[in-house]
Amino acid sequence: MEKTIPTIPELCDHVKITENSKHNQLPDIVKKMLSGWSTKECFDHISPVCIPSQEKIIDIALQARRIIFPGYFTTTKLHASNIEYYIGKETMDLYELVCEQITMAIRHDCRRNRRLCTNCEQESAKLALQFMEKLPEITATLAQDIRATLAGDPATKSPDEVIFCYPGLLATLVYRLAHELFLLEVPFVPRIMTEYAHSQTGIDIHPGAQIAPGFFIDHGTGIVIGETTIIGENVRIYQGVTLGALSLPRDAGEKLRSTKRHPTIENDVIIYANTTILGGTTTIGEGSVIGGNSWIIESVEQGSKVFLKKPELIVHHANGQKTHL
Amino acid sequence: MEKTIPTIPELCDHVKITENSKHNQLPDIVKKMLSGWSTKECFDHISPVCIPSQEKIIDIALQARRIIFPGYFTTTKLHASNIEYYIGKETMDLYELVCEQITMAIRHDCRRNRRLCTNCEQESAKLALQFMEKLPEITATLAQDIRATLAGDPATKSPDEVIFCYPGLLATLVYRLAHELFLLEVPFVPRIMTEYAHSQTGIDIHPGAQIAPGFFIDHGTGIVIGETTIIGENVRIYQGVTLGALSLPRDAGEKLRSTKRHPTIENDVIIYANTTILGGTTTIGEGSVIGGNSWIIESVEQGSKVFLKKPELIVHHANGQKTHL
Amino acid sequence: MEKTIPTIPELCDHVKITENSKHNQLPDIVKKMLSGWSTKECFDHISPVCIPSQEKIIDIALQARRIIFPGYFTTTKLHASNIEYYIGKETMDLYELVCEQITMAIRHDCRRNRRLCTNCEQESAKLALQFMEKLPEITATLAQDIRATLAGDPATKSPDEVIFCYPGLLATLVYRLAHELFLLEVPFVPRIMTEYAHSQTGIDIHPGAQIAPGFFIDHGTGIVIGETTIIGENVRIYQGVTLGALSLPRDAGEKLRSTKRHPTIENDVIIYANTTILGGTTTIGEGSVIGGNSWIIESVEQGSKVFLKKPELIVHHANGQKTHL
Numbered sequence: 001m002e003k004t005i006p007t008i009p010e011l012c013d014h015v016k017i018t019e020n021s022k023h024n025q026l027p028d029i030v031k032k033m034l035s036g037w038s039t040k041e042c043f044d045h046i047s048p049v050c051i052p053s054q055e056k057i058i059d060i061a062l063q064a065r066r067i068i069f070p071g072y073f074t075t076t077k078l079h080a081s082n083i084e085y086y087i088g089k090e091t092m093d094l095y096e097l098v099c100e101q102i103t104m105a106i107r108h109d110c111r112r113n114r115r116l117c118t119n120c121e122q123e124s125a126k127l128a129l130q131f132m133e134k135l136p137e138i139t140a141t142l143a144q145d146i147r148a149t150l151a152g153d154p155a156t157k158s159p160d161e162v163i164f165c166y167p168g169l170l171a172t173l174v175y176r177l178a179h180e181l182f183l184l185e186v187p188f189v190p191r192i193m194t195e196y197a198h199s200q201t202g203i204d205i206h207p208g209a210q211i212a213p214g215f216f217i218d219h220g221t222g223i224v225i226g227e228t229t230i231i232g233e234n235v236r237i238y239q240g241v242t243l244g245a246l247s248l249p250r251d252a253g254e255k256l257r258s259t260k261r262h263p264t265i266e267n268d269v270i271i272y273a274n275t276t277i278l279g280g281t282t283t284i285g286e287g288s289v290i291g292g293n294s295w296i297i298e299s300v301e302q303g304s305k306v307f308l309k310k311p312e313l314i315v316h317h318a319n320g321q322k323t324h325l
Numbered sequence: 326m327e328k329t330i331p332t333i334p335e336l337c338d339h340v341k342i343t344e345n346s347k348h349n350q351l352p353d354i355v356k357k358m359l360s361g362w363s364t365k366e367c368f369d370h371i372s373p374v375c376i377p378s379q380e381k382i383i384d385i386a387l388q389a390r391r392i393i394f395p396g397y398f399t400t401t402k403l404h405a406s407n408i409e410y411y412i413g414k415e416t417m418d419l420y421e422l423v424c425e426q427i428t429m430a431i432r433h434d435c436r437r438n439r440r441l442c443t444n445c446e447q448e449s450a451k452l453a454l455q456f457m458e459k460l461p462e463i464t465a466t467l468a469q470d471i472r473a474t475l476a477g478d479p480a481t482k483s484p485d486e487v488i489f490c491y492p493g494l495l496a497t498l499v500y501r502l503a504h505e506l507f508l509l510e511v512p513f514v515p516r517i518m519t520e521y522a523h524s525q526t527g528i529d530i531h532p533g534a535q536i537a538p539g540f541f542i543d544h545g546t547g548i549v550i551g552e553t554t555i556i557g558e559n560v561r562i563y564q565g566v567t568l569g570a571l572s573l574p575r576d577a578g579e580k581l582r583s584t585k586r587h588p589t590i591e592n593d594v595i596i597y598a599n600t601t602i603l604g605g606t607t608t609i610g611e612g613s614v615i616g617g618n619s620w621i622i623e624s625v626e627q628g629s630k631v632f633l634k635k636p637e638l639i640v641h642h643a644n645g646q647k648t649h650l
Numbered sequence: 651m652e653k654t655i656p657t658i659p660e661l662c663d664h665v666k667i668t669e670n671s672k673h674n675q676l677p678d679i680v681k682k683m684l685s686g687w688s689t690k691e692c693f694d695h696i697s698p699v700c701i702p703s704q705e706k707i708i709d710i711a712l713q714a715r716r717i718i719f720p721g722y723f724t725t726t727k728l729h730a731s732n733i734e735y736y737i738g739k740e741t742m743d744l745y746e747l748v749c750e751q752i753t754m755a756i757r758h759d760c761r762r763n764r765r766l767c768t769n770c771e772q773e774s775a776k777l778a779l780q781f782m783e784k785l786p787e788i789t790a791t792l793a794q795d796i797r798a799t800l801a802g803d804p805a806t807k808s809p810d811e812v813i814f815c816y817p818g819l820l821a822t823l824v825y826r827l828a829h830e831l832f833l834l835e836v837p838f839v840p841r842i843m844t845e846y847a848h849s850q851t852g853i854d855i856h857p858g859a860q861i862a863p864g865f866f867i868d869h870g871t872g873i874v875i876g877e878t879t880i881i882g883e884n885v886r887i888y889q890g891v892t893l894g895a896l897s898l899p900r901d902a903g904e905k906l907r908s909t910k911r912h913p914t915i916e917n918d919v920i921i922y923a924n925t926t927i928l929g930g931t932t933t934i935g936e937g938s939v940i941g942g943n944s945w946i947i948e949s950v951e952q953g954s955k956v957f958l959k960k961p962e963l964i965v966h967h968a969n970g971q972k973t974h975l
Contacts, residue, residue, distance in 0.1 A: 026745055033717065033737055045721030046720060091355050095348070125346055126347065135358060160376070160433070160513065191807075221527045221549075222546070240890070247920075307964050308963055311620055314633075318612075325623065395696060396696050397701065400700075416680050461691075485838065547890070635945070
C-alpha cells in the first residue's frame with residue numbers, strides 16, 4: 001500500500017505555520033549581534049559586576065516620598081500608636097536600598113575608570129547615612145515649597161491636592177533627593193533619579209542645580225533647569241521655561257564640563273511661561289518679574305519687570321480687511 | 326594556649342561590613358523625622374481615616390475607558406453573545422470603585438474642614454450613580470472627538486490608531502470623566518485624574534474647563550488649559566498652546582479662586598502650535614484661525630485669521646555675508 | 651407579642667448602605683451603553699478577531715532594548731560564557747512576540763478593510779524575520795547616536811548615563827525600531843510604539859520620518875518630528891523643536907496623506923530650543939546652525955547661522971524708570 005505524503009496546501013494550518021516558520025534563521029542574527037559586542041558597533045555591559053538598577057533607584061525616590069509625606073502614599077492607616085514603627089521600618093528599608101545602589105554605582109564607576117579598590121561597601125554605608133541624615137531638612141524644605149504653591153496658585157484647593165498630584169512638587173522632591181546624592185559625589189544615581197521625574201512630569205531639573213526653599217513650579221511641562229543654575233528663595237516658574245546655557249561649539253563637551261554655564265535667579269523672582277534665560281553670568285535680580293515668551297541673555301537688576309514688546313500680529317478679518325493687533 | 330582575636334583587616338568582608346554598618350544611627354534620624362510631624366515643618370496624613378488613593382483613581386479612568394471603547398483595551402474577545410455580560414460586570418465594578426473613592430474624598434474633606442457628618446456613604450452612592458449615568462453621553466461625545474481627529478490629521482490612518490495611542494484622545498477622555506466629577510463637586514478625585522493624563526501625555530487640562538464635542542488635540546505635549554476656559558465645538562489645538570490667566574500678583578491665590586480668569590474659544594477655531602492666549606475676557610470668535618507662536622491678550626472677532634508678523638531672522642552665510650530672512 | 655420593624659435611622663450602618671445603594675439602577679445604564687454600539691455614537695471592537703495589544707507592543711520595544719544594550723536592563727549577570735545563551739533566548743522570545751503582534755495587526759486591518767485572506771501568519775513570519783535582521787544595523791546606528799550625545803553634551807559623564815536615562819536615546823531607539831516596521835508596511839504597530847516613547851519622553855517622532863545616524867536630542871520635551879521629515883547625519887536638536895507641516899485647510903486630511911509635508915534637515919545641522927521649521931520644501935543646508943525660538947518656513951543654504959533678531963524687551967526698573975533690553 002502506498003502512503004501519500006500530503007502536499008503543503010493539504011496540511012492543517014498549524015503544520016503550515018511550522019513549515020513557514022523562520023526560527024531556523026535566528027541563530028545567524030544572534031551570531032551577528034554577538035560579533036558586534038566589544039567593538040565600536042555597540043555599547044554593552046557584559047561583566048560579572050552588577051550595574052545600578054534604574055528600577056531600584058526609582059524605588060528610592062518613591063520610598064523616600066512615603067517617609068517625607070507619611071500617610072499619603074500608603075494603604076497602611078497611620079496613627080499615634082503605630083507611626084514610629086511604620087516610619088522606623090520604612091527608614092531602615094530605604095537605607096538598605098540606598099546602600100546597595102550606591103555600592104553598585106561606585107563599583108561600576110571603578111571598573112569603568114580602572115581604579116584600585118575604593119572600599120565601596122564601607123564608603124557607601126557612610127554616604128547612605130549622610131543622605132539619610134538630610135531627610136528631616138528635605139522634609140522641612142518641601143513644606144516651604146508646598147506653602148509657596150498654595151500661596152501662588154488660585155486653582156489649588158488644599159495641600160493634599162499638591163502632595164498627591166502636582167507634577168511640580170514631584171519634580172522638586174526628586175530633585176531635592178538627587179541633589180544631596182550629587183553633593184556626595186555618588187555617580188549615576190542622581191541623574192537616573194531626576195530623569196525619572198522628567199519622564200513623569202516633563203520637568204527636567206539637573207541634580208547639580210542649586211534651588212532654595214519656597215520653589216513653586218506651575219504646570220511645568222517643558223521646563224529645563226541646567227546643571228549650574230542657582231535659584232534663590234520663593235521663586236515661581238511656569239511651563240516651558242528654560243534656564244540654559246548659551247550655544248556651544250560642536251566640540252565643547254569636554255572643556256565646559258565644570259564652568260558655570262547656566263543663569264542665577266535671585267529671591268522672589270517670578271518667570272512666566274515659555275521664557276528662555278541663558279548664560280552663566282546672567283543674573284535676574286531679586287523680586288523681578290519676567291513676562292512670558294521672553295528671551296534673556298543679559299542680567300536684569302533687582303525689582304525689574306521685564307516684558308516682551310507685544311509682537312505685531314496681522315489680522316485678516318472675515319470681511320476682507322487687514323489690520324494689526 | 327593564647328586565643329588571637331583577629332584585627333579588622335583580617336576579618337572576612339562580611340564581618341567588616343557589619344563593623345562599618347551605620348544602622349545604629351538610623352533611630353536618631355527617625356526620631357528627628359517624628360518630631361517634625363504636626364508642626365509646620367511637615368505635611369502628613371496621620372489619621373485612621375483613609376485618604377483617596379491615587380492608584381485607584383487612575384483605575385477609575387482606565388476602567389471607564391474599557392467600557393467606553395469596548396474591545397480595545399482587554400484581552401477578552403467580545404462578541405454579540407457575551408458583550409452584555411462583559412459590560413455589565415465592568416460597569417458594576419466601576420460603580421463600586423467610584424463609590425469607594427468618592428466616599429474617601431468626602432470623608433477626608435470633612436476631616437480637613439472639621440465639618441459635621443455629611444452622610445458620606447449615602448451621598449457618594451448618589452454621586453457615583455449620577456457619574457455613571459453620564460457614561461453614554463461621554464461615549465457619544467468622544468465619538469465626535471475621534472471623527473474630528475480623523476478629519477484633521479493627515480497622518481492618521483484609522484480610528485483604531487486614534488483610540489489606541491493618540492495622547493490627545495487620552496487627555497480628552499480623562500478630562501471628560503473628571504469634568505463630570507468636578508460638576509458634582511467631588512473633592513480631590515477630578516484633579517488627581519487629570520494630573521494622571523498630564524503625566525502620561527504632557528497635556529494639562531483642568532477638570533473645571535468646559536469643552537464641547539469635536540475637540541481635536543494634535544501632538545499635544547505642553548498644552549495647558551486653565552480652570553475657567555470655555556471651548557466651543559470642533560476646535561483644534563496643537564502642541565504647546567496655553568489657554569491661561571493673565572499674570573497674577575503674588576498673593577492673588579485666595580481672591581481669584583472663583584472668577585473667570587481664562588479665555589473663551591468659540592466654535593470651529595484652530596489654534597496652531599505654541600500660541601499663548603490669556604485672560605478671562607479674551608474671546609476668539611467663531612471660525613478664526615490663530616497661527617503658531619502667537620501671543621494674544623485681547624479678543625478676536627469671528628472669522629479672523631491671525632498670524633504673527635514674521636519675526637526678523639539674521640542669517641550669517643558661509644561666505645561671510647549677512648542677510649535677513 | 652408584637653414584633654417591631656426597625657425604622658431606617660435605627661438600622662446599622664451596613665443595612666443603611668444597602669438601602670441607599672443604587673446598584674439596581676445600573677442595568678439601565680448598561681442597556682443604554684449597549685444600544686449605542688455599532689451606531690455612530692460609539693467606536694467599538696466587538697469581534698472574535700483579536701486586536702493588537704498596546705502592552706505587548708511596548709514589550710517588543712523593551713525586549714529589543716535588552717538585546718541592543720546587553721547587560722544594561724537586566725538583573726542577569728552577563729559574561730563571556732553565558733552571553734550567547736542569554737541573547738539567543740531573548741532573540742527567540744522577541745521574534746515570537748513580533749510575529750504574534752504583526753499577525754494580529756494584519757488580521758485586524760483585513761477585517762477593517764474587508765480584504766480576502768492575506769495569509770497573515772506566513773506573511774508575519776516573513777516580516778518579523780526581516781525586522782529581526784535589522785537589529786545588528788540598528789545597534790550600530792544607536793552606537794553612533796550615543797557617541798554624538800557624548801560629544802555634544804557637557805553634562806554627560808558616561809555612555810552608561812546616556813543608555814540608562816537619556817530620554818532622547820529612548821525616543822531615538824523606539825523610533826529606529828518602529829521605522830523598520832513602518833518600512834515593512836506593518837499596520838498599527840509602528841505608531842503605537844512611537845506613541846509609547848512620546849508618553850515616556852514628551853518627544854513625538856513619527857515612525858515614517860527618515861533619520862540618519864549620529865542623531866542627538868538634548869532634553870527633548872515637546873519635540874515634534876513629522877511623518878515626511880528627512881534628517882541627515884550628526885544632527886543635534888533641543889527641546890521644543892517642531893519639524894512640522896504648514897497649516898492645513900480643515901478638510902485636508904485625505905488629500906495630503908502621501909505628499910512630503912515636513913522639512914529636510916541636512917548633515918551636521920544644530921537646531922536650538924523651541925524653534926519651529928515648517929513645510930515639505932523647506933531645507934536647512936548642511937552644517938547650518940539655527941538659533942533658539944526661530945520660526946522658519948523657507949530654505950536656508952548650507953553653512954548658514956540663523957538667529958532671531960533679538961526681540962525687544964521692555965524693562966520697568968524698581969526706581970520707576972523704563973528702558974529697553
